[in-house]
Amino acid sequence: MSSILFEIDQQVATITLNRPDKLNSFNREMALLMQDKLDACKDEQVRCVCITGSGKAFSAGQDLAEVTDPEGPGMQRILSEHYNPIITRIRNLEKPVVAAVNGVAAGAGANIALCCDLVIAASSASFIQAFSKIGLIPDSGGTYFLPRLIGWQKASALMMMGEKITAADAEKAGMIYKVAEDTAFTEQIKQTTSYLAAMPTKGLAYTKKVLSLSFSNTLDQQLLAEDDYQQKSAQTEDYKEGVNAFLEKRKPSFKGK
Template sequence: MLPILFTIEGGIATITLNRPDKLNSFNREMALLLQQKLDECASTKNIRCVYITGAGKGFCAGQDLAEVVDPQGPGMQRILSEHYNPIIARIRNLQKPVVAAVNGVAAGAGANIALACDIVVATQSASFIQAFSKLGLVPDSGGTYMLPRLIGWQKASALMMLGDKIAAPQAEQMGMIYKVFPDDDFVNESKKIAVTLAQMPTKGLAYIKHVLGNSMTNNLEQQLQLEDEFQQKAANTNDFKEGIQSFLEKRAPQFKGE
């Protein structure tokens, strides 16, 4: 059984974490294959949105601890440098929107991979856990970067130190995730978001992702300059021309991601 399932349909690449008997916890094979599929998403022109979810009852329980304690395993340093850090970098550098469809528990690295995505939605019954402290570890996979920027320093500090289990509705309320859907409607509603994104101006969305990401470290003057630079890039795309033309002609735009 492949640890990653991958399909392309209607401009959407669906990546399914597929170790359901282990709540989709990561081992080396799964981590390296996910990187490979993210690279394929980056290089395939007709992919205009990436949708990441989990098989079975969970999204991702983080690292498979059996691999950590295996004397023949990769070891903690390689797990971070060769597994999780490259995954986070690929998600953030991907010039296409990435949706995390959290269908169950997202713990440890699984939670932080979800939070690295551009839009995070979850089922009503899903939960998020910064589980690291209960093992004497430090949050990784970009968690110490993303979480305080999403919910603030104080809440992030408490969740990381206490390891509280946060139900999806609470995560939505505190701004950790975008939206929660009822379990029965989740697949349809979360896919609607991916469909919408796949039909939008892909380059423009990539520029939003880039400019927004830099806003976390830029001062105001730097950010204004960056907005100016990327607004000019956006104004030179074919999709911008189509957007203007469709507005003038009072019709729905037909964006091609160019």
């Protein structure tokens, strides 16, 4: 069975990490296949992407059997060829990406989730920056995204102490968007992804881009970026549809164009 499952249904592409017997830990095959599937999400028929895991885990991060294998790819290639390309693909994808965290998200698995646009976790899920427990630093964008989500002190503590944080505490800290009870998790993911897939896709893509620019821009630069991308948004078919629907007091029908 493939280590990555992929399906498109009603304009939502779902990428499922599928090594449940290994808690969906990443090996080279799985990482490269995930990159391929993220590239496939550029298709115009896809208007929202969901990343989740099979079985009881989202992802336990790196498969340590591979990283310690003398014949394996080695740490440098694992970062430069496996995880870094996954993170950049998620951030550069011009549509919303939802992490549906169904269970434990550890190490690189946690940081892949946290780089997504929205993170929704099952109530039984948890997050852990497990790197310090084996003498490593957080990778896969963790040192970039986590302090921006929850602040320097909290991020430092979670990374250095290696403490597990529950889904409920992650939501309170601002680390994730929402927690759903396990029994309602699947329906919550479906509702959220379906909603996003029906939204103005270009406008959401531009929102994602401007948010990313805010990490490095000054206020003046950010105001110019907002000006630029607002002009682009105003040229879309969805903007015209949204305005007409508002004036005509009807529900808009966005096409993602």
